[in-house]
Structure formats: C-alpha cells, structure tokens
Amino acid sequence: xxxxxxxxxxxxxxxxxxxxxxxxxxxxxxxxxxxxxxxxxxxxxxxxxxxxxxxxxxxxxxxxxxxxxxxxxxxxxxxxxxxxxxxxxxxxxxxxxxxxxxxxxxxxxxxxxxxxxxxxxxxxxxxxxxxxxxxxxxxxxxxxxxxxxxxxxxxxxxxxxxxxxxxxxxxxxxxxxxxxxxxxxxxxxxxxxxxxxxxxxxxxxxxxxxxxxxxxxxxxxxxxxxxxxxxxxxxxxxxxxxxxxxxxxxxxxxxxxxxxxxxxxxxxxxxxxxxxxxxxxxxxxxxxxxxxxxxxxxxxxxxxxxxxxxxxxxxxxxxxxxxxxxxxxxxxxxxxxxxxxxxxxxxxxxxxx
Numbered sequence: 358x359x360x361x362x363x364x365x366x367x368x369x370x371x372x373x374x375x376x377x378x379x380x381x382x383x384x385x386x387x388x389x390x391x392x393x394x395x396x397x398x399x400x401x402x403x404x405x406x407x408x409x410x411x412x413x414x415x416x417x418x419x420x421x422x423x424x425x426x427x428x429x430x431x432x433x434x435x436x437x438x439x440x441x442x443x444x445x446x447x448x449x450x451x452x453x454x455x456x457x458x459x460x461x462x463x464x465x466x467x468x469x470x471x472x473x474x475x476x477x478x479x480x481x482x483x484x485x486x487x488x489x490x491x492x493x494x495x496x497x498x499x500x501x502x503x504x505x506x507x508x509x510x511x512x513x514x515x516x517x518x519x520x521x522x523x524x525x526x527x528x529x530x531x532x533x534x535x536x537x538x539x540x541x542x543x544x545x546x547x548x549x550x551x552x553x554x555x556x557x558x559x560x561x562x563x564x565x566x567x568x569x570x571x572x573x574x575x576x577x578x579x580x581x582x583x584x585x586x587x588x589x590x591x592x593x594x595x596x597x598x599x600x601x602x603x604x605x606x607x608x609x610x611x612x613x614x615x616x617x618x619x620x621x622x623x624x625x626x627x628x629x630x631x632x633x634x635x636x637x638x639x640x641x642x643x644x645x646x647x648x649x650x651x652x653x654x655x656x657x658x659x660x661x662x663x664x665x666x667x668x669x670x671x672x673x674x675x676x677x678x679x680x681x682x683x684x685x686x687x688x689x690x691x692x693x694x695x696x697x698x699x700x701x702x703x704x705x706x707x708x709x710x
Contacts, residue, residue: 376461
C-alpha cells in the first residue's frame with residue numbers, strides 16, 4: 358500500500374504502460390496508438406519464421422501451427438472493448454502499489470484472427486478436459502516466483518464462438534506491444550485474460566493453479582483472504598471531459614453555451630440499457646440519450662447529454678446500467694489488488710460567463 362506520494366516503482370510502471378486519453382472516447386474504434394497498453398514483464402523478441410503455436414495436453418492430436426497455417430484457416434472479426442481489471446486503482450485509499458491507473462485503461466479494437474473453437478476442433482479434446490491454459494512468451498518474476506505469463510479459461514468459456522486467436526488489430530498485423538504475432542482475445546473479460554505473444558495452448562483436466570490465476574487478479578479484502586476471481590468487466594460509463602483543460606490540474610472550463618456531454622458505456626455481462634448524467638456530483642441524475650445503433654455486441658455504446666449551464670462551478674458525473682440491472686457504485690469498493698473500481702466518473706467543470 359502507498360501513502361500520498363507516488364512511488365518510484367509506480368512511476369516505472371506508468372512510464373512503460375499507457376492509458377487511452379479520454380478524448381479518444383469520440384472514436385467508435387480506438388486508433389491503435391491510443392488503445393490502452395499493459396505489459397507485465399518485457400515485450401519479447403519473436404522470430405515469426407521460427408515461431409509456432411503449440412496445442413497440447415488433453416487433446417486427441419497435438420499440433421504445432423505456424424502463423425501462415427493459422428492465416429490460411431477461415432478468419433473472423435470481433436469488435437471488442439477491453440479494459441484493464443486495475444482501471445481506477447489509483448483512486449483507492451489507501452492506494453495499492455501497482456500500475457497507477459486512473460480511468461484511462463480501456464480501448465476498443467477491431468480484432469481479426471481464427472476462432473479458438475476452430476483450432477480446438479482440429480485437435481479434438483479428451484473427455485476429461487475441463488480448462489484451457491494459455492501461455493505467453495513473456496516472462497518475469499512476480500510474487501517471488503519466476504514465471505511465464507499464463508491464464509486459463511473453463512473449456513465452455515473458451516469455446517464461445519467470439520473468442521479469437523487474433524493476428525490483426527484494426528486491419529494491421531499486431532504491433533509488438535499488443536502481442537505480435539498472436540494473442541488471445543476474450544470478449545467481455547477484463548484485459549488480464551487476453552494473453553499476448555501466445556506460445557502454447559494446453560488443455561487441462563483440472564483448474565489451473567498458477568500465480569496469475571490463484572493469487573493475482575482476485576478480489577481480496579486482506580492479504581490472508583483467498584478471494585474471488587476477477588472475470589468479466591463490470592458496467593462503466595466514461596465521458597469525454599467537457600471544455601478545455603488547465604495544463605497541470607486538467608481542471609475543465611467551458612463557456613456559457615449549450616454543451617454536448619458525450620461518452621461511451623460498456624459491460625462484459627449484458628448490453629447497456631441506460632446512462633445517467635449528473636451536474637452536481639451525483640445528487641440528482643438525468644437520463645442521457647443512447648446512440649440508436651447499439652453497435653457490435655462486445656463493444657461499448659455511445660451516449661450523449663445536452664447541458665445548458667449557467668456560470669458557476671459544477672461536478673459532472675455519469676453512470677451506466679446494464680440489462681441485468683447492475684449499475685455503478687457511487688464510491689470505490691476497496692480491495693487488495695485495486696481491481697474493478699467502477700465508481701462513477703466525476704469531472705470538475707467551471708462554466709465561464
């Protein structure tokens with residue numbers, strides 16, 4: 358945990374990783390260079406001519422597939438919003454020491470690749486297979502354990518038709534930082550599940566107990582709590598901050614004219630059915646207008662709110678609700694890892710006469 362001052366370790370992480378500037382919410386699909394980025398260890402160097410994807414474990418036929426072989430298979434495309442599980446971590450008190458995300462750890466991309474189900478059907482799976490383990494080429498030390506980055510999914514979840522082995526992002530080959538030559542894309546789930554730089558896929562006959570599954574990415578109230586796993590993205594709405602910023606504080610100023618407050622909302626569980634906006638920090642709420650086109654099922658949905666302010670000081674806030682009836686808390690819910698802080702966004706705005 359950290360006090361008020363940011364640590365050198367947090368600065369090192371913040372220099373390596375980056376969020377999406379919130380003004381980029383104006384784009385339905387986030388430009389590659391603006392999409393949020395988190396690299397756990399180092400970006401591996403990959404010789405694509407020598408690279409192979411190994412598929413093994415509880416399968417009927419082990420395979421080793423080149424990128425050309427994967428590209429020769431029928432391709433599919435998914436537009437999907439991806440958010441880091443730690444988005445909002447830096448707003449918790451006390452602040453967990455890790456990548457210090459505020460609100461910008463999100464992006465929506467157009468991913469193209471081969472359906473994971475197609476590859477699994479090629480190798481077949483044994484009756485006892487229950488989980489699918491994904492191992493990346495990136496490695497490091499975490500929690501005192503030297504490891505490769507690994508995450509697993511239940512077999513039924515991995516077999517969803519929209520789960521991709523992606524080799525393109527927004528119509529171009531994956532950039533090195535986004536997982537070249539191949540990455541997993543699991544629509545609806547927080548970003549930690551979308552393993553980059555894939556090296557192997559292994560079918561297991563039991564749940565995976567590796568560090569990133571059994572210790573990291575769990576909701577824990579204290580260090581001794583076993584916790585619950587982090588899975589799908591909770592509902593969230595974010596707005597493009599209105600007006601213009603003061604350079605250092607990012608405080609916003611608008612003029613006494615009608616203001617269009619716009620943003621995006623998403624949930625990994627169910628479609629967004631409403632977004633509300635407040636101009637008094639959450640004391641009173643009014644319904645925003647959702648875009649007529651809900652867009653692709655796994656992508657965020659646009660919304661807008663027309664505001665005619667008088668001169669003064671305001672706090673503009675927004676919140677989303679999905680089709681399950683799940684909304685956003687007014688205040689952060691603390692946990693050890695700082696995960697899934699979906700407390701409503703608030704932006705201080707000065708309206709100048």
